Amino acid sequence: MIGVTSERTPGLAGAEALDVPGAPEEAESESIGTVILAGAANLAIAIAKLAAGLFSGSSAMLSEAAHSFADTITEIFLYVALVRGKQPADEQHPFGHGKESFVWAFIAALFTFVGGAGFSIYHGITAIVADEPSGEFLWSYLVLAISFVAEGTSFLRAQRQVAGESRRWGVSRSRFLRLTPDTTVKAVYFEDSAALVGLVLAALGLILTEMTGDELWDGIASVAIGVLLFLVAAILARSNVSLLVGRSVPRRIHNQIAEDIASIPIVVAVPTLLTMQLGPDEILVAAKVDFVDEVSGGEIEQASDDAEVRLRTRYPAIRYVFLDPTRGTAGRSHVDGGVE
Structure with a gap:
């Protein structure tokens, strides 16, 4: 041979x-920037959601706080994935450490499942059973609005990167997201998408609770956020397992x-x-x-x-x-x- x-x-x-997959160094630099921006936004949003959730007693807001804290830890794992995966080859790892990126990305997906989905579903069910009245809604609405702007900014950056990469590959965005081995940009894109949908669900839960006076809607919103996170975690975990096994x-x-x-x-x-x-x-x-x-x-x-x-x-x-x-x-x- x-x-x-x-x-x-x-x-x-x-x-x-061809233009398709060239300039891996530029793509890596853009991925690092995307991860850092997403992590900073998630941390600030998580603190604001936690304060609003504790003040109002909203289960959906506390679930959203857990969601954002989980996303913050996830971004740390994704950053580690980018750094560790670039280590040079050595005698023990003759083909380099590239697959370590997939390991850390898989751990990030598991954390999203345990830290975000698990807490949201559990807290939502607890809120439905307890049926305790919520407090002031105004602060929750304000935090949700600010969070939507911050998450939207992070999502737009991830979307621009996905759009640029898919154009270079000459494929649709959905196909790029399905086939790309860049697990970091894929994770940020899906997590920011889920965050925006989660904010809408939390807002709907608060609005219905305020209109009806029934805490059931707030708890249902929390459970829905948890199910959403579970689906995102499952998609990302499945993709990373395929790459770890040795995808073509x-x-x-x-x-x-x-x-x-x-x-x-x-x-x-x-x-x-x-x-x-x-x-x-x-x-x-x-x-x-x-x-x-x-x-x-x-x-x-x-x-x-x-x-x-x-x-x-x-x-x-x-x-x-x-x-x-x-x-x-x-x-x-x-x-x-x-x-x-």
């Missing part, structure tokens, strides 16, 4: 660079990689092509390649270098390329693999 890593400086070698690249990239390798003049076919996300911006490529029988070992080595150059030029996130010369059938290449 011939292995080629990213230590070589990629040239052009006939491959046309999207099918579009898989097919382009197969095409680039097959376009090398002395390559007959690419019978097997395997890919793996090693981190948010790190990809491993391993392939069985059928070379022309008559070529020399030196020509195969040169062709392997050419393949690495083509792949790295088109997709800078590719860090490792391993090619294994093997027999195959002309024209029978491994296509339509990867994640669809």
Whole structure:
């Protein structure tokens, strides 16, 4: 097997660079900014919601406070994920620490489930059973309005990043969010979306409680917020588990990689092509390649270098390329693999 890593400086070698997943350093810097802004906003909002919840006695407000505190801790975990995942490779971790990003992002999702969803559902049920009257509503409304502006600001930044990345990839936002290995921007986007919906639910609960005088609505709003957080946590946890197990690249990239390798003049076919996300911006490529029988070992080595150059030029996130010369059938290449 011939292995080629990213230590070589990629040239052009006939491959046309695409805009889609390039500039991983810029994407990482933008992700850090998104996480920091979201964390700062969540902390300030959590304190305000807690004060309003204690003053008014609203279960929905206390649930929202727990929601924001959970999101604040989540942003800390996501920041750790970004920092820890960028540690260089060493003898014990020859492919780097990219997958550690997925570990911390998975822990963040679990914390959202336990710290946010669990508390909100429990407190909502307790409020329904106790049926204790709420206090002053004005402060709760004021805090909800301010929180909506702050959460909206954080959400707009995350949305701009998602929109920019999806344009570079040439896919819809929903498809980008489903397939992106950048778990931090995905988490912030979903959590900020859930926060905005949660604020609306809390406001509805307060309004209905004030209009009817029945604390049931406040408790129902709290339970609804908890269910919302549970769904977000489940989506994020499932995505991170898939990446931890070793998810392949999207099918579009898989097919382009197969095409680039097959376009090398002395390559007959690419019978097997395997890919793996090693981190948010790190990809491993391993392939069985059928070379022309008559070529020399030196020509195969040169062709392997050419393949690495083509792949790295088109997709800078590719860090490792391993090619294994093997027999195959002309024209029978491994296509339509990867994640669809």
